[in-house]
Amino acid sequence: MKKVISAMLASLGLAWAFHSQAPAADRAILVQSTTSTANSGLYDHILPIFTEATGIAVNVVAVGTGQAIKNAQNCDADVLLVHAKPAEEKFVADGYGVKRFDLMYNDFIVVGPKDDPADISGMSDVGSALKKIAESGSVFASRGDDSGTYKAELGLWKSAAVNPAAASGAWYRETGSGMGATLNAAVGMGAYTLADRATWISFGNKGDFEIMVEGDNQLFNQYGVILVNGDVCPNVKSAEGKKFVDWLRSKDGQTAIAEFTVGGQQLFFPNAGDGAT
Amino acid sequence: MQDFAEAFTVAFGLVGALDADLVEIVVLSLRVSLAAMVVSCVIGLPLGGWLAISRFRGRGVMLVVVNALMGLPPVVVGLMVYLNFSRAGPFGWLGLLYTPTAMIVAQTILITPIIAALSRQVLEDLNTEYAEQLRSLNVTGFRVVRTLVWDARFPLLTVALAGFGRAVAEVGAVIIVGGNIDHLTRVMTTAIALETSKGDLPMALALGIVLLLIALGVNALVMSLRATAARYAYA
Amino acid sequence: MLRAVIDPPAPAAPEGAASTRLRTRNIVLKIDGKSVLDGVTLDFDPDRLTVIMGPNGAGKSLLLRILHGLLKPTGGEVSWGGGPAGPPRQAMVFQKPVLLRRSVAANIDYVLPKSECRDGEECAGLLARVGLAHKARQAARLLSGGEQQRLALARALATKPEALFLDEPTASLDPPSVLMIEQLVKEIQSTGTKVLFVTHDVAQARRLADDVVFLHRGCVTDHAPAADFFGGACSPVAADFLAGKIVI
Numbered sequence: 174m175k176k177v178i179s180a181m182l183a184s185l186g187l188a189w190a191f192h193s194q195a196p197a198a199d200r201a202i203l204v205q206s207t208t209s210t211a212n213s214g215l216y217d218h219i220l221p222i223f224t225e226a227t228g229i230a231v232n233v234v235a236v237g238t239g240q241a242i243k244n245a246q247n248c249d250a251d252v253l254l255v256h257a258k259p260a261e262e263k264f265v266a267d268g269y270g271v272k273r274f275d276l277m278y279n280d281f282i283v284v285g286p287k288d289d290p291a292d293i294s295g296m297s298d299v300g301s302a303l304k305k306i307a308e309s310g311s312v313f314a315s316r317g318d319d320s321g322t323y324k325a326e327l328g329l330w331k332s333a334a335v336n337p338a339a340a341s342g343a344w345y346r347e348t349g350s351g352m353g354a355t356l357n358a359a360v361g362m363g364a365y366t367l368a369d370r371a372t373w374i375s376f377g378n379k380g381d382f383e384i385m386v387e388g389d390n391q392l393f394n395q396y397g398v399i400l401v402n403g404d405v406c407p408n409v410k411s412a413e414g415k416k417f418v419d420w421l422r423s424k425d426g427q428t429a430i431a432e433f434t435v436g437g438q439q440l441f442f443p444n445a446g447d448g449a450t
Numbered sequence: 451m452q453d454f455a456e457a458f459t460v461a462f463g464l465v466g467a468l469d470a471d472l473v474e475i476v477v478l479s480l481r482v483s484l485a486a487m488v489v490s491c492v493i494g495l496p497l498g499g500w501l502a503i504s505r506f507r508g509r510g511v512m513l514v515v516v517n518a519l520m521g522l523p524p525v526v527v528g529l530m531v532y533l534n535f536s537r538a539g540p541f542g543w544l545g546l547l548y549t550p551t552a553m554i555v556a557q558t559i560l561i562t563p564i565i566a567a568l569s570r571q572v573l574e575d576l577n578t579e580y581a582e583q584l585r586s587l588n589v590t591g592f593r594v595v596r597t598l599v600w601d602a603r604f605p606l607l608t609v610a611l612a613g614f615g616r617a618v619a620e621v622g623a624v625i626i627v628g629g630n631i632d633h634l635t636r637v638m639t640t641a642i643a644l645e646t647s648k649g650d651l652p653m654a655l656a657l658g659i660v661l662l663l664i665a666l667g668v669n670a671l672v673m674s675l676r677a678t679a680a681r682y683a684y685a
Numbered sequence: 686m687l688r689a690v691i692d693p694p695a696p697a698a699p700e701g702a703a704s705t706r707l708r709t710r711n712i713v714l715k716i717d718g719k720s721v722l723d724g725v726t727l728d729f730d731p732d733r734l735t736v737i738m739g740p741n742g743a744g745k746s747l748l749l750r751i752l753h754g755l756l757k758p759t760g761g762e763v764s765w766g767g768g769p770a771g772p773p774r775q776a777m778v779f780q781k782p783v784l785l786r787r788s789v790a791a792n793i794d795y796v797l798p799k800s801e802c803r804d805g806e807e808c809a810g811l812l813a814r815v816g817l818a819h820k821a822r823q824a825a826r827l828l829s830g831g832e833q834q835r836l837a838l839a840r841a842l843a844t845k846p847e848a849l850f851l852d853e854p855t856a857s858l859d860p861p862s863v864l865m866i867e868q869l870v871k872e873i874q875s876t877g878t879k880v881l882f883v884t885h886d887v888a889q890a891r892r893l894a895d896d897v898v899f900l901h902r903g904c905v906t907d908h909a910p911a912a913d914f915f916g917g918a919c920s921p922v923a924a925d926f927l928a929g930k931i932v933i
Binding site: 376 | 536537538539542545547548629630631632634644646647648649650651653
């Protein structure tokens with residue numbers, strides 16, 4: 174008898190451990206997204222509004238843009254929300270995505286230690302600033318992964334006509350990590366780094382770091398949203414996913430994005446009206 | 451360091467307030483890692499017992515392999531499970547990626563070699579004491595393994611706890627196969643990784659302290675159970 | 686050296702005991718090329734309690750393990766009853782009791798068939814026979830040395846053995862436990878179980894033995910009824926041993 178009871182208890186325990194929870198799980202969609210949008214708290218603000226309006230729950234996996242796109246190519250997503258326009262357009266062109274829409278933007282900034290060894294504070298031309306960092310050999314922490322921010326950073330170096338890879342391991346340090354981890358590393362070693370404004374504003378471990386360069390047109394950071402193609406990935410919840418994409422681009426969604434602030438500052442600027450590509 | 455003092459304040463604040471999100475994360479951590487521990491024991495203990503009592507060609511190689519697998523990097527396990535459970539992978543049709551079940555599978559793969567290798571050592575030691583007596587009593591085959599496992603139940607409890615400790619503390623595998631999805635697959639370690647990447651170091655440390663307290667609690671509970679049971683039938 | 690292999694008087698063996706008639710033919714055991722048993726040929730009377738004696742290192746325990754089937758001899762053979770029936774049910778009590786890490790009763794239950802299990806009458810009866818009924822629920826390994834050995838004997842009896850091997854079971858036990866075990870062993874032999882008892886304690890051998898086998902350096906020097914053996918009709922080396930002289 175005792176054995177029967179303990180066997181029953183054990184199987185109950187295992188059943189509890191394995192049962193999948195998530196209310197309205199069949200109506201939940203999966204979004205592959207970037208760390209900047211998730212870590213800043215944007216989703217915590219806008220998703221409850223969407224779920225209340227539609228009854229659709231949204232699960233967000235936050236990884237770098239490159240990994241997010243790869244995961245979506247493996248059909249492990251219903252919606253992709255990232256910030257690397259060329260890669261996004263290729264994703265659609267290769268048939269994985271239905272269509273790419275502009276959703277919102279913010280901007281990149283160069284942050285660095287207060288004592289500013291490369292003397293770039295207040296500059297508005299990011300190309301010259303990067304050149305000065307390279308010439309002075311000041312330490313620069315790069316994402317060094319396949320993220321949207323890293324891709325943007327490489328473009329900036331190119332336009333500044335500097336090849337930082339030559340200094341890899343010297344003043345140019347590739348962390349191979351997410352934005353937050355790279356900021357932690359930069360603060361730890363007093364290095365300049367390129368970050369998106371949203372992550373920076375909501376980042377809690379700033380130390381004595383300040384924004385050094387901002388406002389250059391080259392620092393524009395566009396986010397796009399794509400519904401994964403149900404013809405390529407039959408498991409995609411196309412109807413619910415489309416609803417989410419449509420809502421994000423609707424007046425309600427755009428307002429919700431605009432209303433999200435951290436410490437009184439708006440982090441993302443909706444621009445879905447600007448059209449799709 | 452100021453961060454530590456602040457971390458303790460935040461930690462006790464969290465525990466004291468029984469923050470609902472924290473409770474959810476803690477419960478999921480325990481659920482996933484305890485399930486992984488149970489499944490690993492179901493697989494690993496008989497395997498360890500078999501390796502302890504059997505003598506066959508290639509046993510030495512097998513011992514080396516099992517012992518080496520104790521050092522499996524969690525990220526590699528996570529990747530393997532991801533590739534298998536991804537929609538594009540062979541088990542994608544199960545729809546398990548980004549669920550607690552996938553996390554249990556990953557942690558099970560991670561700690562089964564630990565359970566098997568450590569229990570093999572414990573059971574082999576006990577078998578040197580028991581082997582002749584059991585043969586004299588005409589006990590053979592799987593009944594020998596069952597006898598050894600039951601009689602070594604208290605040392606094996608420590609083995610199981612070592613597995614649990616490894617499972618509940620690892621982040622590399624569960625963050626890949628679980629995705630750290632809020633209210634669905636977020637556990638203590640992935641939450642700590644998230645707070646760290648947000649630069650909220652006091653919160654990250656506080657969660658670490660809570661994780662440590664949980665580990666202490668689980669171990670204290672098991673050890674007191676052991677002490678009670680030992681008075682009954684074990685010496 | 687080998688003065689005589691005296692066959693004990695062979696009474697007409699009852700039918701039932703035939704399967705416990707144990708014979709060995711020319712048993713040889715080599716360990717690392719050295720002979721530790723050298724041509725042991727014996728024919729045990731199933732109805733008489735046999736005590737195997739000899740100085741330390743004579744090969745008594747090894748011989749017992751070979752007879753019980755725990756050890757494979759390098760040469761020679763062990764046969765039971767001569768027929769195809771195969772070996773009878775047999776049990777062994779070791780010098781150092783190996784008890785399971787469970788309760789006293791659970792150690793008995795472990796060998797009882799499932800249907801008789803769970804502290805039933807069978808178990809209680811066996812524990813009463815060895816004076817442990819009141820300790821059924823205690824941890825077996827927290828018993829005293831004497832109690833542990835009595836439990837090991839009770840567990841051996843639970844297998845209902847037709848042959849029982851005991852390897853110096855009372856070495857270093859308290860006198861009450863020694864007496865109780867000796868008493869039980871005699872009872873067991875009288876109820877038809879063949880008992881083989883290894884000891885180097887002469888007084889104990891005198892108390893127990895119907896027949897005596899004396900081993901010296903892996904060879905049988907004597908196999909005789911106890912009365913003859915202790916009455917002086919023994920080999921010189923056995924006589925030295927009985928006289929308390931150091932025999933190597």
